[in-house]
Each structure stands twice: as C-alpha cells, then as structure tokens.
Amino acid sequence: MRIAVRGISLAAALVLLSASAATAALPPGWKVCANRLRGYAIGYPGGWYTAQLRASERCSAFDPQPFRVEPGTERPLTRLQVSIEAASAVRVAGWFTDRRFTHGRYAPTRVNGRGGYRFEAVANNQGIFPAGTRFYGYVLDRGGRAFVVQTAVPPQRSGYASFKTVVDRAVASVRFFSPHRTTQAAGRRAVRVYFSNPRLQRDPTSCSEVFARRRSVPTFRSREQTLTAALRSLLRGPSHAERARGYRSWFSTRTADSLRGVRILPAGLVRIDFADLSGLIHNAGSSCGSASLLAALTTTVRDLLPRARPVYSLDGSCRAFSDWLQQVPPRTCPPTRQ
Structure with missing residues (x-):
C-alpha cells in the first residue's frame, strides 16, 4: 500500500x-x-x-x-x-x-x-x-x-x-507517536539545574540525590557567563508546577538575586561567590541540609563543567560559607575577581 x-x-x-x-x-x-x-x-x-x-x-x-x-x-x-x-x-x-x-x-x-x-x-x-x-x-x-x-x-x-x-x-x-523536536529559540540554549525530589529518590535515606530540570538561558560565548546564567536559574528554585510534582530546594525567589560572581580558574577551580545566604536560608547547616544544598550547587556546576572543583564563598569569604554549612574550609580560596 x-x-x-x-x-x-x-x-x-x-x-x-x-x-x-x-x-x-x-x-x-x-x-x-x-x-x-x-x-x-x-x-x-x-x-x-x-x-x-x-x-x-x-x-x-x-x-x-x-x-x-x-x-x-x-x-x-x-x-x-x-x-x-x-x-x-x-x-x-x-x-x-x-x-x-x-x-x-x-x-x-x-x-x-x-x-x-x-x-x-x-x-x-x-x-x-x-x-x-x-x-x-x-x-x-x-x-x-x-x-x-x-x-x-x-x-x-x-x-x-x-x-x-x-x-x-x-x-x-x-x-x-514520535515527539516533534523543536530547535532552541535563536540566541538561547538549554541548561540543567538540579533539585531534590523525595518521590524520585532511589534511596529514601539519601540527602544528596538530585534530579535535573531544564532551563532556557541566553547563549554566551563565555563559559563563565553561561555558568552564571545556570546558577541564577538554580537560585530561583523550582517553579510552582515543579513543586507540585515533588521537586524541593533550599533556593527560592528569596535567593534569586544572591549570586555575586563566578570565576573559572586553572586546574578546574571555579570560584562562586554569593551574598550572605545565612540570613535567607535557615537550618541548612544540618548534615542532611548541607549535603542537599551542596549537591544541587555542585551537580549544576559539573553539568556544564564536568571536571570543575567549585569553591564557594559568602561575601567573598570561603570560611563564612564553610562555617554556615558546618564544613571544613577549602585549602585555597582565590579571589572572585582579578
């Protein structure tokens, strides 16, 4: 026929x-x-x-x-x-x-x-x-x-x-039937950000299992700009529809504007500086809370830069970030700006 x-x-x-x-x-x-x-x-x-x-x-x-x-x-x-x-x-x-x-x-x-x-x-x-x-x-x-x-x-x-x-x-x-594949809008690209979701967890006791959600960001030539856009999307937290489907995050509209700077350095180091999140996010210093927050951040970074070694700070202080999450401070804390 x-x-x-x-x-x-x-x-x-x-x-x-x-x-x-x-x-x-x-x-x-x-x-x-x-x-x-x-x-x-x-x-x-x-x-x-x-x-x-x-x-x-x-x-x-x-x-x-x-x-x-x-x-x-x-x-x-x-x-x-x-x-x-x-x-x-x-x-x-x-x-x-x-x-x-x-x-x-x-x-x-x-x-x-x-x-x-x-x-x-x-x-x-x-x-x-x-x-x-x-x-x-x-x-x-x-x-x-x-x-x-x-x-x-x-x-x-x-x-x-x-x-x-x-x-x-x-x-x-x-x-x-086979879905119709659309191309990304001109001047934009897709990135993935990561949130926890108890409904999808394979191990219900895990605090660091996170799941990808797609976001659309402008297309940049610079990896730093692309990573900055992805992190800003992450810091807005899950949408209302995503929360209804079980996605959870420490981040929300309250933290949307808290990213201060991103700098990619040699040897895989990536410096990421935030405003003082300790006044916006409470109880993140528990063992499970810090594991969940760090998993969302680091997995989002490594989705774009697989070999990245992120170093985080609050208002330029790596120790302040580590103390907030009750973590051991990093050995090195390069400035976020040259």
Missing part, C-alpha cells in the same frame, strides 16, 4: 495518523487532542474544556467547566489530567500509597497492549491536596517513563463514578 502525503511533513503526517487512530477509538461525541511536542493523542468528552500556558502543556488538563491556568501558579485540579513523569510507572503508581493518601492501592493492568498500573487513592491532610480529594487513574509505561491519565475530584464535588468512567475511556483512546 502506498501513502502519498503532500504539503505536510512526515512528522505532521504521523501526528494525523495517530490522531485518526485515537479518533477511531473514541466514544460518540468525543474529540481528540494531540500534543506534538510530547508525542501523544488522547480523547476527551466533546463538551469539555481544555487550557494551557505553553504548547508543551497542550492536552494535559480537561474539565466540564471552563478554567484558566494562571502564570506562576500550579495547574488546577481538573477532572481529566495527563502528565509525563521522569520516574518509572511502578514508582509513580506507588506514590498513591504513601503517607499523603489513605485507602491507596494499585494493581497491574494492560491498556491497548501496553503495561501499566491502575490506581485509586484518597488524599489526607499530609500533602498539598485538600483532604478527601479522590484520585483514580492509570500509569502506563512509556519507554521507562510514566504516562499518567487520572481524575482528581475534590471532596465537595459530586460525580466521582462518572469521572472514573471518563478516565477509563480516555486512557483507551491514547495513542503515542
């Missing part, structure tokens, strides 16, 4: 074919939504609404009532949600049995030949969700990463059983 596609790219043709396959599996009156950047299509009830801030978030939230996603806020709880997590399917399914939920359970299942888990849980008062919020959904294995389709129903909202049916039908309509 020959298929002739004129006027569109092969990637666009694959999206159309995947969307057509999803449409064929839809209940009457449903629509299909395709996210080209994430590489999936999913069905949803025709009278429902969807909204997003960025193209990468397309087809991730649906609700029978109109809603908005406000900049700088967490995505609202909607009756049909889609997310892609960096962790494995079984790990994500296990989230719904931790201390934040009661009556949490999950079991293996298969959807259109793809392995995964079906889960159900009720939030208690130990997490960010209102106590009594009911969750139901599926976690599918997509190449080692978790693809989640779920409903979240607050305690004051009725219709939980009908929303479960919507999820069952929506997950049956899911089709995957």
Whole structure:
C-alpha cells in the first residue's frame, strides 16, 4: 500500500495518523487532542474544556467547566489530567500509597497492549491536596517513563463514578507517536539545574540525590557567563508546577538575586561567590541540609563543567560559607575577581 502525503511533513503526517487512530477509538461525541511536542493523542468528552500556558502543556488538563491556568501558579485540579513523569510507572503508581493518601492501592493492568498500573487513592491532610480529594487513574509505561491519565475530584464535588468512567475511556483512546523536536529559540540554549525530589529518590535515606530540570538561558560565548546564567536559574528554585510534582530546594525567589560572581580558574577551580545566604536560608547547616544544598550547587556546576572543583564563598569569604554549612574550609580560596 502506498501513502502519498503532500504539503505536510512526515512528522505532521504521523501526528494525523495517530490522531485518526485515537479518533477511531473514541466514544460518540468525543474529540481528540494531540500534543506534538510530547508525542501523544488522547480523547476527551466533546463538551469539555481544555487550557494551557505553553504548547508543551497542550492536552494535559480537561474539565466540564471552563478554567484558566494562571502564570506562576500550579495547574488546577481538573477532572481529566495527563502528565509525563521522569520516574518509572511502578514508582509513580506507588506514590498513591504513601503517607499523603489513605485507602491507596494499585494493581497491574494492560491498556491497548501496553503495561501499566491502575490506581485509586484518597488524599489526607499530609500533602498539598485538600483532604478527601479522590484520585483514580492509570500509569502506563512509556519507554521507562510514566504516562499518567487520572481524575482528581475534590471532596465537595459530586460525580466521582462518572469521572472514573471518563478516565477509563480516555486512557483507551491514547495513542503515542514520535515527539516533534523543536530547535532552541535563536540566541538561547538549554541548561540543567538540579533539585531534590523525595518521590524520585532511589534511596529514601539519601540527602544528596538530585534530579535535573531544564532551563532556557541566553547563549554566551563565555563559559563563565553561561555558568552564571545556570546558577541564577538554580537560585530561583523550582517553579510552582515543579513543586507540585515533588521537586524541593533550599533556593527560592528569596535567593534569586544572591549570586555575586563566578570565576573559572586553572586546574578546574571555579570560584562562586554569593551574598550572605545565612540570613535567607535557615537550618541548612544540618548534615542532611548541607549535603542537599551542596549537591544541587555542585551537580549544576559539573553539568556544564564536568571536571570543575567549585569553591564557594559568602561575601567573598570561603570560611563564612564553610562555617554556615558546618564544613571544613577549602585549602585555597582565590579571589572572585582579578
């Protein structure tokens, strides 16, 4: 059989074919939504609404009532949600049995030949969700990463059983295809910054396990300028959406402007000077706190400069930084400026 596609790219043709396959599996009156950047299509009830801030978030939230996603806020709880997590399917399914939920359970299942888990849980008062919020959904294995389709129903909202049916039908309509790769905007590049995330930790007792998050920064010719931009992104801390997904950091908007200088020296030394963070970050001097903070800083630095030996200071004083975190001072503390 020959298929002739004129006027569109092969990637666009694959999206159309995947969307057509999803449409064929839809209940009457449903629509299909395709996210080209994430590489999936999913069905949803025709009278429902969807909204997003960025193209990468397309087809991730649906609700029978109109809603908005406000900049700088967490995505609202909607009756049909889609997310892609960096962790494995079984790990994500296990989230719904931790201390934040009661009556949490999950079991293996298969959807259109793809392995995964079906889960159900009720939030208690130990997490960010209102106590009594009911969750139901599926976690599918997509190449080692978790693809989640779920409903979240607050305690004051009725219709939980009908929303479960919507999820069952929506997950049956899911089709995957190769994501459309976009190029970085002109004059910008991607860097990685690192935060902790208890949900993703392989070792729950580890204080130094950190996980990458992408940031876009201007393109510089100088490595010092690029590292400066990456560290400033790190010092802003996780976004609201990232915090909702479990990412944690000592850094936040309070520390966003605390970087004073970066200097790359011979033999791998990298001098990094901050304003006095001790007045902005409390309790970082504990053994676990200092390990977590240093892991985020050093891993971010070495992501750009793999052989770097960072030397940190507060207001130019390496001893002040070491005393703050109850660490042994470095043997050498070169000035941050020539």
